[in-house]
Amino acid sequence: MTLRVIVDRDKCCGAGQCVMLVPDVFDQEDEGTVILLDPTPPESLHAAAREAACVCPGGAIRVDESG
Amino acid sequence: MSTNDTEQVPDYPFRSPEPLEPPPQWAELRERCPMAPVRLPSGDQAMLLTRYRDVRGVLSDRRFSRQLGTDRAARIGSDGSETIFENADSASLTENHERWRGRLHKSFTAKRVNAMQPRVEQMTEQLVDEMIQQPPPADLLAMVGFPLPVWVICDLLGVPDVDRDKLAHWSNSMLSMTQYSREQMQAAQAEFDEYMQAHVAAKRAEPGEDLLSELIIAVDEGQALTERELLTIGQGILVAGHETTSNMIGKMMAMLLGERSRWELLLADPSLVRTAVEEVLRFDTNSGFGLPRFITEDVELEGHTIPGGTTVICSMAAANRDAASFEAAETMDLRRSPNPHLTFGAGPYACVGQALARTELQTVLRVLLRRLPTLALAVPAEQLELREGLLIGGFERVPVRW
Ligand code: HEM
Numbered sequence: 321m322t323l324r325v326i327v328d329r330d331k332c333c334g335a336g337q338c339v340m341l342v343p344d345v346f347d348q349e350d351e352g353t354v355i356l357l358d359p360t361p362p363e364s365l366h367a368a369a370r371e372a373a374c375v376c377p378g379g380a381i382r383v384d385e386s387g
Numbered sequence: 388m389s390t391n392d393t394e395q396v397p398d399y400p401f402r403s404p405e406p407l408e409p410p411p412q413w414a415e416l417r418e419r420c421p422m423a424p425v426r427l428p429s430g431d432q433a434m435l436l437t438r439y440r441d442v443r444g445v446l447s448d449r450r451f452s453r454q455l456g457t458d459r460a461a462r463i464g465s466d467g468s469e470t471i472f473e474n475a476d477s478a479s480l481t482e483n484h485e486r487w488r489g490r491l492h493k494s495f496t497a498k499r500v501n502a503m504q505p506r507v508e509q510m511t512e513q514l515v516d517e518m519i520q521q522p523p524p525a526d527l528l529a530m531v532g533f534p535l536p537v538w539v540i541c542d543l544l545g546v547p548d549v550d551r552d553k554l555a556h557w558s559n560s561m562l563s564m565t566q567y568s569r570e571q572m573q574a575a576q577a578e579f580d581e582y583m584q585a586h587v588a589a590k591r592a593e594p595g596e597d598l599l600s601e602l603i604i605a606v607d608e609g610q611a612l613t614e615r616e617l618l619t620i621g622q623g624i625l626v627a628g629h630e631t632t633s634n635m636i637g638k639m640m641a642m643l644l645g646e647r648s649r650w651e652l653l654l655a656d657p658s659l660v661r662t663a664v665e666e667v668l669r670f671d672t673n674s675g676f677g678l679p680r681f682i683t684e685d686v687e688l689e690g691h692t693i694p695g696g697t698t699v700i701c702s703m704a705a706a707n708r709d710a711a712s713f714e715a716a717e718t719m720d721l722r723r724s725p726n727p728h729l730t731f732g733a734g735p736y737a738c739v740g741q742a743l744a745r746t747e748l749q750t751v752l753r754v755l756l757r758r759l760p761t762l763a764l765a766v767p768a769e770q771l772e773l774r775e776g777l778l779i780g781g782f783e784r785v786p787v788r789w
């Protein structure tokens with residue numbers, strides 16, 4: 321199963337929740353905006369990536385698990 | 388809710404019958420009247436939102452403005468006093484929001500906050516050491532919860548340790564809704580302004596490693612912020628980051644010690660600290676007023692129309708217990724994950740300091756679990772006295788023994 325992470329940088333409010341949760345997948349620019357490090361993280365990080373998508377205060381993270 | 392035309396408009400904020408229980412109105416309104424007219428302390432009317440989807444939707448929607456200082460928006464405080472939501476400076480901050488928020492974020496990214504953690508831990512250890520020098524009982528709020536966030540903010544602003552108490556006092560007065568008079572609030576404001584002006588001048592002469600020095604350097608390079616904005620942001624951080632976090636530390640410990648099984652679960656498995664802190668944030672019934680927003684145009688929300696000119700109040704605490712969004716919403720589950728609670732707001736204005744606040748809360752909890760495993764409330768949880776009149780709710784004291 322692949323899981324694809326998609327971020328919408330326009331919606332990001334830079335609070336860094338995603339980086340705290342999954343530093344291997346997300347980072348932040350100096351100004352706080354999210355940087356996607358790994359759009360297809362390994363299976364071991366899938367649960368954490370889903371959690372980040374769910375709790376992101378900007379609604380800026382989506383995970384696509386369709387294929 | 389209404390029996391006839393003379394509809395009863397309830398007073399807001401609601402009072403809880405029990406300090407750790409939600410007011411019964413939340414569940415009632417979520418169920419039957421998700422957009423409920425309420426009367427604010429000023430006497431003006433507003434529309435209260437209690438469902439998760441509505442609250443999240445409004446907070447994420449820029450058409451709902453934070454600018455309440457207009458004639459048409461409802462006033463909040465009693466006796467015509469302005470609150471932090473309404474005063475002119477917060478309006479000017481709203482206008483320049485993009486600019487200064489970007490600047491501030493540099494100091495609150497996950498990386499920067501992680502780097503501050505050892506320092507937060509050291510401060511917490513010191514405060515716990517001081518508390519246990521005296522025999523129990525002690526007030527955990529006064530000894531640890533109240534000072535820690537001011538110490539952290541003083542560090543951020545490069546304020547010397549000797550001035551920590553002054554900042555704590557000003558912070559307390561500036562956030563008042565009804566507890567202090569307008570004159571007292573203005574006096575605190577003036578003293579703080581004067582202090583900060585002198586402090587900024589001193590930092591300008593001799594910059595340090597702190598956030599304030601970084602902001603000053605940005606101003607001097609003509610990059611971003613005006614002198615006035617600089618002072619307002621300094622004040623904003625104090626007001627936004629002190630009382631909120633202090634009260635949350637007190638409430639967290641009351642919730643976790645109030646039922647022994649919760650504390651014991653954490654002692655047995657300290658790896659639950661992270662999810663426990665999130666659940667405490669979700670479960671808090673005393674997070675205060677909620678967030679007011681003002682809408683100038685008619686807006687559709689989940690099939691209802693909110694007419695332009697309405698002031699809406701988003702109750703994050705009520706939304707956090709919406710069964711449509713949280714399984715077993717009325718049960719505290721220290722393992723809950725994911726936990727998309729709205730305690731830090733959502734959307735473009737969501738709390739800038741949330742990574743730092745989480746770090747402070749997690750650190751306090753870890754240090755107390757390690758140092759004082761026998762920690763217990765010194766009074767029954769039902770007897771904890773709520774602090775009223777402030778925008779951010781909390782307890783007067785959290786007496787503990789160990
Ligand atoms: C448990 C503790 C805290 C809670 C519950 C909390 C809650 C909130 C909420 C709900 C907002 C959104 C206001 C709005 O949408 O109008 C906010 C904004 C803000 N918070 Fe926090 N906060 C906490 C701690 C902190 C800390 C520790 C800091 C910094 C030291 C901080 C700095 C800020 C700032 C600067 C804003 C304004 C953001 C903006 O306008 O874009 N907060 N906070």
Ligand code: SF4
Binds near residue numbers: 375376380
């Ligand atoms: S959690 Fe969401 S809003 Fe926060 S930094 Fe990550 S993407 Fe941006």
